[in-house]
Amino acid sequence: MLTSHRTLFIEWGDCDPADIVFYPNYFKWFDASTAHHFKSAGLPKPELIRRYGVVGFPMVDTRAKFHIPSRHGDEVAIETTISRFGSSSFDVEHRLTRDGKLAVEGFEKRVLVRKTDDGTSITSCPVPDEVKRLFTRQP
Numbered sequence: 408m409l410t411s412h413r414t415l416f417i418e419w420g421d422c423d424p425a426d427i428v429f430y431p432n433y434f435k436w437f438d439a440s441t442a443h444h445f446k447s448a449g450l451p452k453p454e455l456i457r458r459y460g461v462v463g464f465p466m467v468d469t470r471a472k473f474h475i476p477s478r479h480g481d482e483v484a485i486e487t488t489i490s491r492f493g494s495s496s497f498d499v500e501h502r503l504t505r506d507g508k509l510a511v512e513g514f515e516k517r518v519l520v521r522k523t524d525d526g527t528s529i530t531s532c533p534v535p536d537e538v539k540r541l542f543t544r545q546p
Contacts (some may be wrong), residue, residue, distance in 0.1 A: 411447035427476040437513040444487040448541040468516040494530035
């Protein structure tokens with residue numbers, strides 16, 4: 408499976424009064440890492456939308472395991488992988504490390520969606536095989 412990488416620097420505003428990352432920020436970074444993952448596979452989100460007539464890939468489930476804290480001034484790395492494809496869904500795994508140690512594991516389940524025929528709502532749609540191939544190729 409394709410794995411993408413990002414490096415982030417923890418800023419003052421990312422932290423709570425205890426000087427550790429305020430936990431919702433991890434989910435913001437994981438969301439951005441998923442978009443970055445699509446871009447690193449050669450399919451930035453605007454291109455995915457244009458090419459396949461979808462409106463995006465909303466999250467339907469998310470969770471995280473926190474192992475060690477990160478603080479203001481730390482540099483962290485995020486590795487992102489799509490670990491499984493369903494017919495319209497896919498599972499994303501994120502590993503955030505600090506100083507080579509696992510700090511946070513993030514998990515997302517996302518669903519590819521398009522507008523309904525009447526345009527009033529969204530509905531799931533199949534993940535194209537071409538998209539699946541982009542993420543299952545070997546480096």
